[in-house]
Amino acid sequence: MKADHEKAVEEYADRLSPTVLQEVKEHLPASISKADLVKAMETLVTAHETAKVNPGECVGLVSAQSIGEPGTQMTLNTFHFAGVSEMNVTTGLPRIIEIFDARKEIKTPMMEIFLKEPFNNDIDKLRKFAAKIKETTFGELASEYSLNIFDQVLKITLNRAVLADYDLSAKELAKVIKAKVKGFSVEASDDEFTLAKTGKTQELKDLYNLKEKIKELKITGIKGIKQVLPVKRGEEYIVLTSGTNLKDILVLPEVDVARTTSNDIYEIYETLGVEAAREAIIREVFKVIEAQGLNIDVRHIMLVADIMCASGVVKGVTRYGVVKEKASVLARASFETPIKHLINAALEGEVDHLSSVVENVMINQPVPLGTGLPGLVTKMK
DSSP, X not given: OOHHHHHHHHTTTTTSOHHHHHHHHHHOOTTOOHHHHHHHHHHHHHHHHHHOOOTTOOHHHHHHHHHHHHHTTSOOOOEEXXXXXXXXXXXXXXXXXXXXXXXXXXXXXXXXXXXXXXXTTOHHHHHHHXXXXXXXXXXXXXXXXXXXXXXXXXXXXXXXXXXXXXXXXXXXXXXXXXXXXOSEEEEEOSSEEEEEEOSSXXXXXXXXXXXXXXXTOEEESOTTOOEEEEEEETTEEEEEEEXXXXXHHTTSTTBOTTTOEESOHHHHHHHHOHHXXXXXXXXXXXXXXXXXXXXXXXXXXXXXXXXHHTTSSOOOSSTTTTGGGOSOHHHHHHHSOHHHHHXXXXXXXXOOOOOSHHHHHHXXXXXXXXXXXXXXOOOOO
């Protein structure tokens, strides 16, 4: 940085924070003229002043309105087609509700798996990796089931083409079936299985149940990864998945653990901790807002994420989560089930200090925020 440029930036030391000034110095182009620099600095000061929060401002209500008002303009489409029929993504208002409720089971769990070199730029290696992690059940490998009720025998014909894709043999599948299915002998040929009853005769429904059980047997892959879709993102390839298993994916040597993520907030919390979950809440909400063509100050989303994660555990904005922990009895009662909260508070002898917005509005007295914050005393004549 030129000496005169540095001097010009330092003149704003009393109007901008040291962090902002340092960032300006690091990213300032050397070719900028002094006039353009002054213009840029004045624009920065204006933006900085506008972004400041005034003492006593009710940031909670502002954040709630900032997120709630654009929420009325969001689409109610629950699913968005994302490449293949099995891979859908919850979007719009249903996704926002899903995140802020901190639901343990979300409608369409998915992952973005980033890979290390050379897997992220070699399409063949990428496809092999995708095939390796996809959960494959026996039902996907079989082409026909034949049930002989009289002899208590189940014959299964395998699909050779699919077996070749997954680099599997009938003998390997036979080992899996023998380990999981008891009471039947297993014989395997090149493309056929025969399961014969070894003990007492079973009822017809038991044989049908056996067939359904075998269909669901996991053969290869990682549990929970139902579908995979290799896509190009910028200069590299990544793998999108339907279904998540962050814990098992992150231990694979091909995976870039610093960038790989899931859209399941609770899974991130259990795997990586509450700070990672907070970042995920901010990222996922902002992604939905941006996709809808709306604009929200990210600090409002950050405030909600902070409240959800402040206790060290991810809690939803529900009567069983954040609302349950409010100090004010009246604030808790205003949300849902008021009689229950009031009776419990009376039994425990709770005291409401009327320190927030809701409880003061309920009893029709000035809110201790904004102009109501200073303790003004007026002498009456």
